[in-house]
Amino acid sequence: MANSSSGMAVHDECKLKFLELKAKRSYRFIVFKIEEKIQQVTVEKLGEPNESYEDFTASLPADECRYAVYDFDFTTDENCQKSKIFFVAWSPDTSRIRSKMLYASSKDRFRRELDGVQVELQATDPSEMSLDI
Numbered sequence: 235m236a237n238s239s240s241g242m243a244v245h246d247e248c249k250l251k252f253l254e255l256k257a258k259r260s261y262r263f264i265v266f267k268i269e270e271k272i273q274q275v276t277v278e279k280l281g282e283p284n285e286s287y288e289d290f291t292a293s294l295p296a297d298e299c300r301y302a303v304y305d306f307d308f309t310t311d312e313n314c315q316k317s318k319i320f321f322v323a324w325s326p327d328t329s330r331i332r333s334k335m336l337y338a339s340s341k342d343r344f345r346r347e348l349d350g351v352q353v354e355l356q357a358t359d360p361s362e363m364s365l366d367i
Contacts, residue, residue, distance in 0.1 A: 242340040243274045244347050251277050255305055256319060256350045259283060263290040266301040266344070268336055275301065275344055291360055297328040299337040301344060303351065321351040327358050 254260040263281035268274070278300065279293050290304050302322045310316055323341050325334050345351065357363040 242268065242336075242343065244344055245274050245276045247277050248275055248344075249347055251280060252303060252348050252350075255303065259305065261305070262286075263293070263302060263304040265293050266303075268299075268301075268333075268340065270333075270336065275340070287365055291363065294322075294324045294360075295326075297326055299326070299329045299333045300324045301337070301341070303348060306353075318352045319350055320353045320355060321345055321348060322355045322357055322363055324357055324363075 248264075248266055251261065251264050255262075255264060260283065261280045262283050262285045263279075264277060265279040265281075266275050267278040269276050281290055281293065287304070287306075290302070294300055294302065302324060304320045304322065305317055306320055307315065307317045323337065325337055345354065355363055
């Protein structure tokens with residue numbers, strides 16, 4: 235289960251909660267954290283379906299790395315209701331170098347576990363994941 239390059243395991247709850255977000259729309263967003271002591275990605279926070287994008291960005295720590303997925307609802311130019319699941323690799327400049335390296339080396343492996351993500355963002359500060367983008 236662990237990736238040979240980073241040795242990082244992915245907790246089953248991560249995949250389970252992601253499937254609930256994707257299929258049942260049980261959550262608006264999920265924030266994932268790497269537990270360095272046990273070398274495993276775990277679920278840190280689940281956003282309720284009625285929570286906003288601001289709630290999502292506020293749940294990302296200012297000086298620590300995280301992975302997150304956000305279920306983004308929007309209306310197309312043809313007035314169709316659509317939704318896309320965004321994967322965000324949050325790596326603020328103020329976080330520890332070791333943490334940034336750990337998240338960077340584990341990202342692709344973790345991202346592959348989440349089948350159904352349509353857009354991937356790498357963000358180092360909140361402006362890089364504003365709704366305009």
